[in-house]
Amino acid sequence: MRKTTILLIAFAWAGAGCGDSDSEAVAIEFAAKVGAQDFVCNETYDNLGSDDSSLQLSDFRFYVQDVELRNADGEYVAVTLDSNEWQTSNVALLDFEDGCTDLGNEPMNEMVTGTVPAGVYDGLRFKMGVPFELNHENPATAPSPLNLTPMQWDWQGGYKFLRIDSGTFSMTDWRMHLGSTGCDGDPVAGGTTSCSTPNRVDVELAAFDPAVDTVVADFAALVDGAAIQENQADTPVGCMAGPMDSDCGPLFENLGLPFGGSTAGTQSFFSAE
Amino acid sequence: MRRFTSVFVFVLLAVGCGGSDAAEKWVWDLPDTVPEPRVPDDNPMSVEKVELGRFLFYDKRLSGNQTQSCGTCHMQELAFTDGLPQAVGSTGQMHPRGSMSIANAGYAASLTWANETLVRLERQALVPMFGEDPVELGMANREDELLERLRNDARYLEMFAAAFPDERDSINLDSITKALGAFQRSITSFNSKVDRWQQGDSTALNESEQRGMALFFGGTNEAGVADAFECFHCHGGFLFSQSSDDAGQVFDQKFFMNNGLYNLDEQGSYPPGNEGLFDTTGDPADKGRFKPPSLRNIALTAPYMHDGSIETLEEVIDHYARGGRHIESGPYAGDGRDNPNKSALLNGFAITEQEKQDLIAFLRALTDEALRTNPAFSDPFEEQ
Numbered sequence: 001m002r003k004t005t006i007l008l009i010a011f012a013w014a015g016a017g018c019g020d021s022d023s024e025a026v027a028i029e030f031a032a033k034v035g036a037q038d039f040v041c042n043e044t045y046d047n048l049g050s051d052d053s054s055l056q057l058s059d060f061r062f063y064v065q066d067v068e069l070r071n072a073d074g075e076y077v078a079v080t081l082d083s084n085e086w087q088t089s090n091v092a093l094l095d096f097e098d099g100c101t102d103l104g105n106e107p108m109n110e111m112v113t114g115t116v117p118a119g120v121y122d123g124l125r126f127k128m129g130v131p132f133e134l135n136h137e138n139p140a141t142a143p144s145p146l147n148l149t150p151m152q153w154d155w156q157g158g159y160k161f162l163r164i165d166s167g168t169f170s171m172t173d174w175r176m177h178l179g180s181t182g183c184d185g186d187p188v189a190g191g192t193t194s195c196s197t198p199n200r201v202d203v204e205l206a207a208f209d210p211a212v213d214t215v216v217a218d219f220a221a222l223v224d225g226a227a228i229q230e231n232q233a234d235t236p237v238g239c240m241a242g243p244m245d246s247d248c249g250p251l252f253e254n255l256g257l258p259f260g261g262s263t264a265g266t267q268s269f270f271s272a273e
Numbered sequence: 274m275r276r277f278t279s280v281f282v283f284v285l286l287a288v289g290c291g292g293s294d295a296a297e298k299w300v301w302d303l304p305d306t307v308p309e310p311r312v313p314d315d316n317p318m319s320v321e322k323v324e325l326g327r328f329l330f331y332d333k334r335l336s337g338n339q340t341q342s343c344g345t346c347h348m349q350e351l352a353f354t355d356g357l358p359q360a361v362g363s364t365g366q367m368h369p370r371g372s373m374s375i376a377n378a379g380y381a382a383s384l385t386w387a388n389e390t391l392v393r394l395e396r397q398a399l400v401p402m403f404g405e406d407p408v409e410l411g412m413a414n415r416e417d418e419l420l421e422r423l424r425n426d427a428r429y430l431e432m433f434a435a436a437f438p439d440e441r442d443s444i445n446l447d448s449i450t451k452a453l454g455a456f457q458r459s460i461t462s463f464n465s466k467v468d469r470w471q472q473g474d475s476t477a478l479n480e481s482e483q484r485g486m487a488l489f490f491g492g493t494n495e496a497g498v499a500d501a502f503e504c505f506h507c508h509g510g511f512l513f514s515q516s517s518d519d520a521g522q523v524f525d526q527k528f529f530m531n532n533g534l535y536n537l538d539e540q541g542s543y544p545p546g547n548e549g550l551f552d553t554t555g556d557p558a559d560k561g562r563f564k565p566p567s568l569r570n571i572a573l574t575a576p577y578m579h580d581g582s583i584e585t586l587e588e589v590i591d592h593y594a595r596g597g598r599h600i601e602s603g604p605y606a607g608d609g610r611d612n613p614n615k616s617a618l619l620n621g622f623a624i625t626e627q628e629k630q631d632l633i634a635f636l637r638a639l640t641d642e643a644l645r646t647n648p649a650f651s652d653p654f655e656e657q
Contacts, residue, residue, distance in 0.1 A: 102414060
């Protein structure tokens with residue numbers, strides 16, 4: 001992966017030489033981990049949650065939007081994302097599963113690439129989510145990576161911003177699907193106008209050097225404090241972002257999202273490494 | 274079938290006359306009493322597209338394991354329902370809700386039992402195809418496989434090309450949902466005895482049905498109460514549902530209400546995971562709020578309510594007469610009459626046996642028998 005980064009940067013520099021000397025290429029690396037271990041599709045991980053559970057994890061994907069780097073003046077500037085199969089407009093899909101199960105695919109994506117004004121950067125900000133304007137467009141005509149049906153959340157009228165599954169996607173397997181809920185629709189206009197619970201996760205990594213640092217999404221941190229073996233009766237095993245599913249409480253807290261009357265906090269799922 | 278034969282002749286003539294490949298214009302066959310449905314700008318109706326949609330609707334290749342089609346749960350003879358309390362998906366998973374009739378679905382202000390976001394048939398089609406919770410057709414992550422199945426069928430190559438003449442590679446997810454949307458929009462049902470009565474045929478309804486109609490639309494019952502039954506407040510209009518939309522409608526008429534089926538905890542809760550609009554909004558005031566379904570063809574679509582928990586029309590009327598359902602024991606025990614979210618229209622009423630029979634006679638007169646056998650809506654794979 002490192003090799004690709006360097007190649008991309010070199011290519012972009014070469015391109016920049018042709019005229020636009022004010023911008024430079026940037027690649028922000030992401031990694032999916034479970035505590036100290038790398039996430040590997042279908043591996044089993046132990047000591048998870050408040051009840052030291054074991055889970056065989058079979059999917060780990062999320063969208064990020066509005067990626068920004070902090071420059072030497074302390075101001076965040078937008079990363080203009082490259083257009084490719086993993087990125088469109090201002091949204092990118094990070095994909096750490098390798099097709100180990102039926103709902104996955106072999107290609108993986110562990111970085112966000114784009115351009116920023118030339119300069120020195122030392123902080124990173126983004127949201128885990130799909131921008132509202134794209135979240136409610138027709139997924140049947142959406143460009144990649146918004147055309148992957150396992151990431152579509154059609155009954156909620158949007159996308160799963162985060163998808164982490166265990167086992168074989170059955171009703172008894174622990175799963176977490178997060179996206180906007182409480183979305184409205186207008187039969188006259190033909191689409192969604194607002195969502196009461198957007199569920200986009202604000203992430204700020206105050207010390208982040210894009211040249212050397214990696215954004216780590218840690219499943220163990222996501223489920224910290226969650227009783228994985230327990231399940232509120234008559235709710236999905238795990239958390240499908242249901243507002244009354246108490247199993248979501250600790251997970252939302254770790255994502256810095258308000259839940260059941262609690263206020264928004266700071267996320268601990270993502271960190272710089 | 275005759276109609277489609279003549280269509281093919283028309284197409285051949287058109288091609289012979291100069292290579293025009295434009296799809297044939299769709300003509301709505303509706304009584305004067307009914308407006309045309311809203312048609313999205315990006316999915317105009319055409320004869321070819323509707324016919325393609327009919328094939329796709331009944332094609333089991335649209336399910337992952339090729340055991341179910343849309344028509345499995347939406348059977349024409351039952352006004353496009355399946356007779357089950359709750360639907361069963363292609364992998365055997367039980368849906369928490371029953372299959373809704375799709376007759377006149379093109380007029381629904383929102384689709385399914387309780388979901389504000391689903392306002393277009395094209396988008397709704399993605400839910401049964403790709404939904405994972407519950408699995409219905411089980412196509413998630415198998416869209417390429419689906420497209421390959423269809424592309425390997427010479428008939429579909431022709432049908433898609435005819436339905437989407439401006440697209441080069443027209444077999445894609447967008448065109449599939451558009452064809453399914455167009456077909457479902459074409460399934461209109463306004464040929465009941467009540468329709469004939471409303472169009473001026475004074476012999477269409479017998480006396481019992483007429484009495485039932487008067488009671489339905491606000492008549493005074495034998496106990497002397499005007500508009501005792503309040504039926505039409507939720508089930509009014511040409512659709513017999515207030516949740517109705519059409520081409521000329523300017524306002525959002527989505528409509529959801531709580532009819533007192535459950536009250537698990539005195540705070541209005543319904544059985545978990547099946548609490549109506551609340552499932553998507555999370556607002557406690559939305560617990561138990563569902564879309565009042567169209568009462569057209571209601572005699573064909575038993576059992577009733579979102580979870581099929583009432584078996585007959587008689588029992589439905591008993592439920593409304595009481596003003597809510599009382600479940601005495603078990604996990605769902607509680608008195609729905611006291612549900613805090615219950616509509617203020619449901620206060621219960623006195624009803625005589627004759628009034629009940631008249632009301633049911635009227636409801637049965639909302640059945641469109643032609644819908645059940647109309648070849649334009651039938652399973653093309655059965656015919657072959």
